[in-house]
Amino acid sequence: MAKVVFIQRTAVEWLGVMYLSAVLKSHGHQCSMVVESEEGRDAAAGALDEGADVFAFSCLATDFRWALQKAATIKQESDSLVIMGGTQVTLNPEEAIRQPQVDVVCRGEGEGALLDLVDAIDRREDFSRIANLWVKRDGTVHRNEMRRLIEDLDALPFPDRGLYSKYTVFRESGKRPLHLGRGCPYGCTFCHNRRKRDLYAGKGRFVRWRSMDSVLREVEEMARSSFVSVLHFADDGFGINREWLSELLPGLSGLLGEQRPALFANMRADMVTDDLCETFRGYGAHLMRIRIAVECGDEQYRREVLKKVISNEELSRAAGLFREYGIDFATYNMVGLPGETLDQALETLRLNLELRPSRAICFIYQPYPGTDLANYALESDVVDPETVTEFAEDGLRGFFESYSLLRQKNIKQLENVQRVFEFVATYPVFFPVAKRLVRFESLSLLLRLLYRLYMRLVIRHRRITDAY
Numbered sequence: 001m002a003k004v005v006f007i008q009r010t011a012v013e014w015l016g017v018m019y020l021s022a023v024l025k026s027h028g029h030q031c032s033m034v035v036e037s038e039e040g041r042d043a044a045a046g047a048l049d050e051g052a053d054v055f056a057f058s059c060l061a062t063d064f065r066w067a068l069q070k071a072a073t074i075k076q077e078s079d080s081l082v083i084m085g086g087t088q089v090t091l092n093p094e095e096a097i098r099q100p101q102v103d104v105v106c107r108g109e110g111e112g113a114l115l116d117l118v119d120a121i122d123r124r125e126d127f128s129r130i131a132n133l134w135v136k137r138d139g140t141v142h143r144n145e146m147r148r149l150i151e152d153l154d155a156l157p158f159p160d161r162g163l164y165s166k167y168t169v170f171r172e173s174g175k176r177p178l179h180l181g182r183g184c185p186y187g188c189t190f191c192h193n194r195r196k197r198d199l200y201a202g203k204g205r206f207v208r209w210r211s212m213d214s215v216l217r218e219v220e221e222m223a224r225s226s227f228v229s230v231l232h233f234a235d236d237g238f239g240i241n242r243e244w245l246s247e248l249l250p251g252l253s254g255l256l257g258e259q260r261p262a263l264f265a266n267m268r269a270d271m272v273t274d275d276l277c278e279t280f281r282g283y284g285a286h287l288m289r290i291r292i293a294v295e296c297g298d299e300q301y302r303r304e305v306l307k308k309v310i311s312n313e314e315l316s317r318a319a320g321l322f323r324e325y326g327i328d329f330a331t332y333n334m335v336g337l338p339g340e341t342l343d344q345a346l347e348t349l350r351l352n353l354e355l356r357p358s359r360a361i362c363f364i365y366q367p368y369p370g371t372d373l374a375n376y377a378l379e380s381d382v383v384d385p386e387t388v389t390e391f392a393e394d395g396l397r398g399f400f401e402s403y404s405l406l407r408q409k410n411i412k413q414l415e416n417v418q419r420v421f422e423f424v425a426t427y428p429v430f431f432p433v434a435k436r437l438v439r440f441e442s443l444s445l446l447l448r449l450l451y452r453l454y455m456r457l458v459i460r461h462r463r464i465t466d467a468y
């Protein structure tokens with residue numbers, strides 16, 4: 001049977017990759033994982049030592065350039081196939097397939113496509129016509145159509161959680177990701193789901209849910225086979241299927257009893273109701289870790305540019321309910337948005353002072369290639385096309401230490417807002433001072449250094465005080 005080696009940069013359990021491995025293994029193929037951050041050496045060397053028929057990368061925009069470098073090294077030493085999948089190549093397949101070190105691009109859901117590919121390799125058959133795959137053969141690129149979405153998610157095997165178990169960091173971590181379903185019904189311009197829904201038009205229901213029984217059986221299996229302190233629901237909208245969720249949490253309580261883990265999930269503010277909060281409290285309010293997205297404090301910008309149709313009133317009501325029921329919640333925010341003014345960025349901070357989350361997490365906006373908001377930034381002439389194409393070069397250092405790629409006149413001021421954001425949200429008394437300081441571009445480097453120091457203290461404190 002064929003062997004696939006998955007390769008990734010950072011120590012994150014990716015559900016998509018675990019599902020792919022589970023499907024392949026259920027059909028007799030072999031799979032292994034190489035995580036560069038845990039290898040202590042170059043990932044390409046680790047992958048080549050494993051040996052494989054297929055070397056596979058699942059790419060976010062921030063990992064794409066890194067993956068290309070590793071793939072180039074692999075192709076110098078091996079004739080095996082290099083395939084890339086994930087959101088980055090799904091939305092930008094032409095850029096990926098034209099790279100000489102990439103043999104195959106997988107768009108969208110990969111379970112069926114990767115299985116068909118590996119089966120064909122095993123049988124020494126032609127694989128250039130497999131749906132969802134773009135395949136380079138003899139100087140020709142075969143751009144195959146999309147297959148239908150997987151309608152019955154229960155038909156998939158549970159994710160292969162053993163794929164990562166050779167690394168200590170995963171064995172000792174109690175945070176376990178899982179999905180309730182796939183797809184998102186909303187159309188936020190900064191998100192990949194909007195484009196993916198268009199890509200799959202006519203190919204089945206984009207939003208699908210697993211059965212209650214399937215989810216509970218997976219949790220039971222996890223609890224039996226590994227240490228679980230947190231169930232991380234990695235869905236785009238925990239609570240969209242509200243009635244279903246109100247039955248799931250009592251089911252989890254009955255299954256896990258007094259040893260039930262904390263629940264970590266993202267929710268839209270307009271999904272938060274008294275009934276749902278009562279359900280959360282029944283599970284254990286102290287065990288809930290909910291994240292709601294503000295994105296931008298200017299409601300008009302949020303609606304018209306970001307296409308996130310949530311009002312400030314709904315955000316305030318959700319925050320009030322969480323506080324009333326004793327449920328821990330944090331907010332997600334962005335500054336440095338295309339065309340954003342300093343006053344709009346400060347309004348985002350001010351709104352968070354009103355909401356009073358346990359954490360106000362703020363990112364600097366990045367123009368992820370293929371998203372509608374990145375295209376809006378290009379049309380508004382606030383970012384160069386080359387910058388978007390070459391996104392995530394080595395100079396862009398992750399979420400908390402990044403800088404803006406936009407070329408707006410006020411961008412240094414907006415970066416300053418991001419660097420004081422979480423501190424001021426925690427200590428609101430400093431808001432009047434911060435409003436003045438962020439206007440001085442000359443303080444940019446100093447505020448960045450102070451921000452890095454503060455975030456390291458925050459992370460260290462949370463590791464000590466909150467096992468979740």
